[in-house]
Amino acid sequence: MSTKDNQLPLWEVFIQSKSGNPHKHAGSVHASDKNMALQNARDIYTRRGEGRSIWVVLSENIAASAPEDEAELFDPADDKVYRHPTFYRVPEGVKNM
Amino acid sequence: MTEEEKLTRFNSKIDKEEKIEPKDWMPDAYRKTMIRQLSQHAHSEVIGMQPEGNWVLRAPSLRAKKILLAKIQDEGGHGLYLYSATETLGIDRDEMIQQLHEGKAKYSNIFNYPALTWADIGAIGWLVDGAAIVNQISLQRTSYGPYSRGMIRICKEESFHQRQGYEIMVTMMNGTPEQKQMAQDAMNRWWWPSLMMFGPPDNDSSHTKQSMRWKIKRESNDVLRQRFIDKTVDQAHFIGLTVPDKDLKFNKSTGHWDIGKINWDEFHEVINGNGPCNKQRLAHHIKVHNEGRWVREAAMAFAENETRTKKELVTH
Numbered sequence: 001m002s003t004k005d006n007q008l009p010l011w012e013v014f015i016q017s018k019s020g021n022p023h024k025h026a027g028s029v030h031a032s033d034k035n036m037a038l039q040n041a042r043d044i045y046t047r048r049g050e051g052r053s054i055w056v057v058l059s060e061n062i063a064a065s066a067p068e069d070e071a072e073l074f075d076p077a078d079d080k081v082y083r084h085p086t087f088y089r090v091p092e093g094v095k096n097m
Numbered sequence: 098m099t100e101e102e103k104l105t106r107f108n109s110k111i112d113k114e115e116k117i118e119p120k121d122w123m124p125d126a127y128r129k130t131m132i133r134q135l136s137q138h139a140h141s142e143v144i145g146m147q148p149e150g151n152w153v154l155r156a157p158s159l160r161a162k163k164i165l166l167a168k169i170q171d172e173g174g175h176g177l178y179l180y181s182a183t184e185t186l187g188i189d190r191d192e193m194i195q196q197l198h199e200g201k202a203k204y205s206n207i208f209n210y211p212a213l214t215w216a217d218i219g220a221i222g223w224l225v226d227g228a229a230i231v232n233q234i235s236l237q238r239t240s241y242g243p244y245s246r247g248m249i250r251i252c253k254e255e256s257f258h259q260r261q262g263y264e265i266m267v268t269m270m271n272g273t274p275e276q277k278q279m280a281q282d283a284m285n286r287w288w289w290p291s292l293m294m295f296g297p298p299d300n301d302s303s304h305t306k307q308s309m310r311w312k313i314k315r316e317s318n319d320v321l322r323q324r325f326i327d328k329t330v331d332q333a334h335f336i337g338l339t340v341p342d343k344d345l346k347f348n349k350s351t352g353h354w355d356i357g358k359i360n361w362d363e364f365h366e367v368i369n370g371n372g373p374c375n376k377q378r379l380a381h382h383i384k385v386h387n388e389g390r391w392v393r394e395a396a397m398a399f400a401e402n403e404t405r406t407k408k409e410l411v412t413h
Contacts, residue, residue: 007194044178048254
């Protein structure tokens with residue numbers, strides 16, 4: 001017996017928990033179109049008031065950096081301590097800086 | 098990077114308690130084990146809706162019915178979180194369902210037992226979800242990122258499942274002699290299968306050692322089982338239920354409850370397809386899956402049609 005059939009395209013779900021917060025990845029759903037993806041995301045990921053806004057995007061449309069590129073991409077930031085305020089010495093007595 | 102260097106890096110991540118993420122390199126055996134465990138967990142959530150679904154139309158009050166519906170909806174949701182986490186390992190949903198239908202993927206043995214009376218709904222919530230929670234709390238620290246995040250979410254939602262089950266048992270134990278008898282009978286039938294949910298004893302468990310090394314599992318079957326027993330025995334006694342084990346004894350030197358022998362022959366019988374409801378559970382899943390096929394096809398046809406219409410509007 002073959003059960004091979006169409007489980008509908010995969011969408012990634014991002015939920016904003018409250019106004020002002022960023023949308024955060026929650027998981028994925030299967031749906032035939034945007035509207036169904038939003039509906040399914042609401043039913044699956046916001047049963048207890050976890051959200052006030054949902055984004056869905058087709059999984060195949062997401063490009064992600066490769067784990068093996070991690071060092072190449074992000075290490076250059078490590079030796080730029082002068083990008084942090086604590087790098088600078090402020091003369092004693094100077095306030096509100 | 099050579100395979101060996103990749104493996105060293107992988108192992109050092111595990112040692113440092115870092116999570117393995119979907120795009121990270123992982124040994125084939127890790128991926129395979131993870132798919133097996135995660136899909137089995139997902140299938141369990143979904144199949145687990147069946148014994149409880151049996152009681153939705155016969156719940157004794159509107160309050161009880163609403164609670165039961167919410168719990169079953171959660172189980173469906175949990176199945177979907179876990180399918181979604183499994184898909185990050187490169188297996189698609191079709192294949193997982195096919196494996197379930199062909200008997201290649203398992204689901205938790207416990208759902209091959211029937212829910213005979215309303216007290217069973219109490220016993221399932223209290224004992225079955227109680228056992229699942231002990232296991233899932235431990236799995237919040239599993240090494241695979243998506244699984245760990247799923248477990249954290251599921252544990253948050255499940256705490257009401259066990260409480261609603263215990264509440265049913267409390268209510269029945271405060272009821273008529275017949276109701277008390279019904280609660281005790283459910284306890285008698287669900288106690289041992291709940292203990293079996295943690296899997297075979299550590300020295301017989303083929304997967305435990307490697308899974309512990311990879312931190313897929315964080316604690317052994319026997320450790321988790323004992324934790325569940327210690328929590329649950331007192332809860333049973335508190336409401337006047339007898340644990341159906343004549344050898345049950347509190348061990349003062351270890352501080353744990355010692356139990357009698359678990360009937361592992363029964364466990365293997367049920368795993369091998371000879372439990373009371375194995376055929377019924379799978380047949381129901383296959384039937385509903387096939388009945389839903391036209392809906393999925395229609396939804397896709399509609400979506401394709403919409404896209405085509407839009408394109409035509411743009412070009413004309």
